[in-house]
Amino acid sequence: SFGCGDIELPQVDLPGIPKKEAPVVQDQPSTETPTPSTSPTAPAMTPAPTKTPEQIIAELLARPSMNLTDADLTTLSELPAARDTITELNLSASTISGTGLKALQDFPGLTKLNLQAFTLSDGDWSPLGNLKSLKELNLSRSGISNLTMTSLSPLKQLTVLDLSETSVTDEGLAALKEFSSLEQLRIGGTQMSGAGLEFLGTKGARAPLKVLSASNTSLGYQGFVHINQFPTLEELHVAGSSVTNSSMTGLKGLNNLRIVQLSGNLVSDEGLKSLTASRTLEELTLAENRPISDACVVRLKTFRQLKYVDLDGTSCTLKGVEALKKALPECKVRLDQQVY
Known part of the structure; x- marks a missing residue:
């Protein structure tokens, strides 16, 4: 026989009696530990190769001179390889200050320096006098003046000096009165009459001048009085300089x-007679x-x-x-x- 509890009666909707909802079975949370998602591993960064001192030197010296800074010269001065190898520097039209010039004294082999179109305040020129190894100095179109020419006085070892197109006058050449090694002097485009050459002649440095370039000056007025004090002279450039037969x-x-x-x-034609000895x-x-x-x-x-x-x-x-x-x-x- 069957018990009543074993018989599953069909559900019948009766009027006035609410329908019994079937219990909702909740999903049980999974007991499995989820595997964390992993993002792709970024490739390891390769460190930038360290530049050798030689590469640093080459890069700095390859820059246009007008872009060089005090910091660049300081960097060079701190590299033994630069101090030992640099013999020439072109700083023309750069914005180097007195600080940069001071760094140059750390280059014992520096023999040639180009400061063309270089401008400094009067008080910043003095470090130039410390460049004892310097032989050639180009100051053409720079801000050097009679006042700051005294900064050059210690450079008695100079063999080449270019002061062309500067404000330096005959008076300024007094700073060169002990330049007994000077072989080339360029003063073209200045206001010089040539009177200042006496500081380089027999009453001064007795410089062994070989080249005197003084075109577009007034050298014809007084300069030729002193020129014969330089028997070693090989080149004379005095175009447009008021030269007469008397000169x-x-x-x-x-x-x-x-x-x-x-x-x-x-x-x-008569003036050419004075060249007779120049065989x-x-x-x-x-x-x-x-x-x-x-x-x-x-x-x-x-x-x-x-x-x-x-x-x-x-x-x-x-x-x-x-x-x-x-x-x-x-x-x-x-x-x-x-x-x-």
Whole structure:
């Protein structure tokens, strides 16, 4: 027989009696420990290769000079490899200050320094005087002045000095009165009359000048009085410098002249007599000296070593050129923008 508890009766909806809802069975939480998701592992960063001192030096020296800073010079001065190897530096048009100049004294082999178009306050030039190994110094178009020229006085070992297109005058050359090793001086485009050359002559440094470049100055007025105090002179550049026949007498006795640039002056055939002793003359530029005529050939043909002469803008004619070529067939002669 069957018990009543064993019979499952069908559910019948009765009127007025609410329907019994079936119990909701809740999902049991899983007892399994979830596996954490892993993100992709980033590749290990490769450290940047360490630059060698040589690479650092090469990179800094390859920069345009105008971009170099005090910090760059300090960096170089702290590298033994730089201190031991750097012999030349180009700092033209840079913004280096007195701090940067001080760093230069850590380079015992520095012999050549370019400070063209370089500007400093008056009080910042003094570190230059500490560069005892320096031989060549370019200060053209820089802010050096008579006042700051005294900063150069300790540099008695200089052989080359360029002061062209600066505000330095004859008075400023007094700072060079002990420059007994100076071989090249460039003062073109300054207000110098040449009187200051006495500080380099027999009453001063007795400098063994070989090159004097003084074009576009007033050297013809007083400079030629002192030029014969430099018997070692080989090159003289005085274009556009008020040179006259009277000035030319200062060249008498200069036996080692090889190159003379006299264009744009007032020299005549008569003035060339003062070059008679210059048997070593190889190049002579007389362009734009209107008084020069065919009569100059008499003087020029005595210079047996002459290789080039410029007669553009003179009163010479083709006839004079032919006569000179006949006497010196190996010499190139320029006239009316033609070379014969």
